[in-house]
Amino acid sequence: MADDVISTEALSRRFGTLEAVKNLTLTVKRGEIFGFLGPNGAGKTTTIKMLCGLIAPSDGKGTVVGYDIRTQRDEIKRATGYMAQHFSLYPDLTADENFRFFAGVYGIFGKEADQRLKELFERVDIMHKRKEQAGRLSGGLKQRLALACALVHKPQLVFLDEPTAGVDPAQRQKLWDLLYDLCQEGTSLFVTTHYLDEAERCHTVGFMLGGELIDKGAPHALRQTLRGKIIGVYSEQSVVAMRALKTLPQVSDVTIYGYELRVFMREASTPQAVEGALRRAAEKASVKIDRVYAVEPTLEDLFMAYERSSAATSAEAQAEAS
Amino acid sequence: MRLRNVYHLSVKEFLHMIRDRRTLVFLLLMPTVLTVVFASAVGNSKVTGxxxxxxxxxxxxxxxxxxxxxxxxxxxxxxxxxxxxxxxxxxxxxxxxxxxxxxxxxxxxxxxxxxxxxxxxxxxxxxxxxxxxxxxxxxxxxxxxxxxxxxxxxxxxxxxxxxxxxxxxxxxxxAPVDLKIDVRYNPELKAQNFTMPGVIGLILQLLTVIVMATSIARERERGTFEQLSVTPLKGAEIFIGKLVPYFILSLIDTVNVMIVARVLFGVSLSGHYGVVTALVVVFVLGSLGIGQLISVVSKNQAQAVQLAIFYTMPVFVLSGAFAPLETLPGNVRPIAYLFPLTYFCRSFRAALLRQATFSDVGFDLLAMFAFAVLTFGLSVLLLRRQPTSR
Structure with missing residues (x-):
């Protein structure tokens, strides 16, 4: 489909016996910010590398910006940008020199490069630091410079591998504003992140776990799947209360946020329906519970739920095997 | 391969070189200092006192x-x-x-x-x-x-x-039979005249192999290689682009070293310029090729340096730089011919001391050229096969 900037079918990648990505079927719409989530080792980076033509898939097929990821890697490289997880510009070269080098590599030089530099450096607000060595820039500025370099050839799609890792909140905000601007102009963005509050900013998110895409959708729609399954409990002895509540059969997990406990129920329910059971369990452990109330599920809750269910299935599989 | 891309990479590589002043000074002075050391210490084959x-x-x-x-x-x-x-x-x-x-x-x-x-x-x-x-x-x-x-x-x-x-x-x-001696090319039997061409070769090789070996390994270590890999640059363009500044540096060092040999040690360096230049150029290319090969197989700079030393050390002994190949045991001698330095020492000596012509050193030139092509081609192939690159 012409509207899909990325489209894969049963994409797999093995490294020896390790199956880093299994049967990945994924579509990303043009003009979207797609958030690619998952714990470390879930296969996110391997997927990105396959999509931007750095490594070949072991199995399956796919297209990126309309080009085949197996046979048209050069075309993909020309039409996409990539911003690596770690700062990957030359620290001993100035911001200017870094930019001009990458411009040159994409065939942009002379007047055109000057113009592009002015345009992008002003956009990412780094013009005043252009003569400084890249290694001496602050974390946020480094990221913005890297973004400018990734945009030099006006790519249709930009891959950003954890673009805000180690950047302070104000700088993160600034970077996200830039990303929305880009998106507004029609550039598609494929972003991996660990920060789940950041994932909320994406139009669509996909969860990777153990090399598989386990869920995909708009953040609010995904969160709704947990509606009713999470009950908030306020207790000033939250640690003891957590231990007590975990013993209940209908509770699958409890996480602590200060004095608030987020209780994950096995079945969707309401605070009124479960309050009695929760209070009884607390009393048994002689802990005081102040309030039981409804809470809005977050992506973080979702993330925890996914990990928990995957751990449970692998435990079951092991039990069956033995 | 596009020359434009090679140019952009060379400019970048050149910028790296001049940004790192200390290394640059080292790269320019090291060969000269080593020449003085080697020429004064190793040059004397006569035992006295x-x-x-x-x-x-x-x-x-x-x-x-x-x-x-x-x-x-x-x-x-x-x-x-x-x-x-x-x-x-x-x-x-x-x-x-x-x-x-x-x-x-x-x-x-x-x-x-x-x-x-x-x-x-x-x-x-x-x-x-x-x-x-x-x-x-x-x-x-x-x-x-x-x-x-x-x-x-x-x-x-x-x-x-x-x-x-x-x-x-x-x-x-x-004593009815007298021995009449006629020593040619090096009438005073000056030891430096024999060792100097070999020493120049050794130093050139040391410099080029180590410098080149760390170049790609450094990018890999810093993560910049990944960024290079997502650009449309080809392996060969990266290699040649990286090679050019170091190639020029090596030639400057060669001239330095030859001037020092001449002025301080009176080594007669009077070959045909064409032959001497051709030998140095082809030899340096081959050494840079080895450096690249090491660079491709190393994951970081430390590994690259270790491998570079592992390669250059045996060559010191085997290449005939300090002592003629004839001093090697017969069954070891064929190994010497695996290294370009062996051909370089032999032909460079001939060119400098005996004014050898192109036809005299043709075989050596060819051997070194083959070596350069082989290492270069192999590096490109290996780079292509690696998962984190093209």
Whole structure:
């Protein structure tokens, strides 16, 4: 489909016996910010590398910006940008020199490069630091410079591998504003992140776990799947209360946020329906519970739920095997 | 391959080079300093000043003459025990044990008397064989002294017995065949003339291999290689682009080193410019190729440096840079021909000392060129096969 900037079918990648990505079927719409989530080792980076033509898939097929990821890697490289997880510009070269080098590599030089530099450096607000060595820039500025370099050839799609890792909140905000601007102009963005509050900013998110895409959708729609399954409990002895509540059969997990406990129920329910059971369990452990109330599920809750269910299935599989 | 891309990479690489001032100064000075060190230390193949003691138990006239002959050789730093006793001999042997001296010459009791009576005599030399440099030099020198002295004695007898009339005639009888020596290309047998071309090759190789080996490994370590890989740059473009600045640097260093060799050590460097240039260019390309190969297989700079040293060390010994290939055992010699430095030492020496022409060094040029093409091609292939690149 012409509207899909990325489209894969049963994409797999093995490294020896390790199956880093299994049967990945994924579509990303043009003009979207797609958030690619998952714990470390879930296969996110391997997927990105396959999509931007750095490594070949072991199995399956796919297209990126309309080009085949197996046979048209050069075309993909020309039409996409990539911003690596770690700062990957030359620290001993100035911001200017870094930019001009990458411009040159994409065939942009002379007047055109000057113009592009002015345009992008002003956009990412780094013009005043252009003569400084890249290694001496602050974390946020480094990221913005890297973004400018990734945009030099006006790519249709930009891959950003954890673009805000180690950047302070104000700088993160600034970077996200830039990303929305880009998106507004029609550039598609494929972003991996660990920060789940950041994932909320994406139009669509996909969860990777153990090399598989386990869920995909708009953040609010995904969160709704947990509606009713999470009950908030306020207790000033939250640690003891957590231990007590975990013993209940209908509770699958409890996480602590200060004095608030987020209780994950096995079945969707309401605070009124479960309050009695929760209070009884607390009393048994002689802990005081102040309030039981409804809470809005977050992506973080979702993330925890996914990990928990995957751990449970692998435990079951092991039990069956033995 | 697009030249434009090579150009952009070379500019970047050149910027890296001038940004890192300390390394740049090091790269420019290291070859010159090493040349001075190697040329003054390794260049001297003549052993001098070996401590030797002569124990004269004879106290006679012949012993005196013999002493004069030995004393004339600069191989030795001589200690003479005139009018010695058996106790002195024991003392000398003890000193040899303690490495205070390297050799003892014993002129036995009654040497003069025996010879005058027409009987033979025996001069005894005790040499410390644990020092494989000093011992052969001592043996060679003493052998020479013995022959010269015997000739002198024989001539003296002939004259004394009236068989010949003059010293001139006596000499003709004793040593009728004379050896006429004509040393070409390096008439003073200056050791530096032999080692210098090899030293230049060694230094050039050390520089190029290490510098090139770390170049891609550094990008890999810093993560910038990943960024390069997502650009449309091709492996060959990356390699050639990286090579150009270091190639130019190597040529500057070659000129430096040759000037130092000329000015400080009077090494005659007077080959045909075309041949000399061609040899240096092809050799440097081959060494850079090796560096690239190392760089491709290394995951980080430390590994690259280790591999570079692992490659350059055996080549030091095997290439014939300091000692001719003929000093290698026969079954080891073929290994030497696996290294471009071997061809370079041989042909560069020929070009500098014997004004060799292109037809003389054609084979060596070809061998080194083949090596450059092979390493370069292999690097590109290996890079292509690696998962984190194209």
């Amino acid at each position: 070996i401590k030797m003691r002569v124990v004269d138990l004879d106290h006679g006239k012949i012993a005196e003459e013999y002493l004069k002959d030995i004393g004339a050789a600069e191989t030795f730093a001589l200690e003479i025990k005139a009018n010695a006793t058996e106790a002195d001999l024991t003392q000398a042997e003890e000193d040899l044990d303690r490495d205070k001296i390297k050799a003892i010459v014993v002129l036995p009791k009654d040497l003069t008397t025996n010879l005058m009576d027409g009987a033979g005599g025996e001069v005894k030399a005790i040499v410390d064989g644990s020092d494989t440099f000093a011992a052969p030099a001592v043996l060679r020198e003493l052998g020479g002294v013995a022959v010269r002295h015997n000739m002198k004695l024989a001539a003296g007898f002939l004259l004394y017995e009236g068989i010949v009339k003059s010293e001139q005639q006596a000499k003709l009888r004793v």
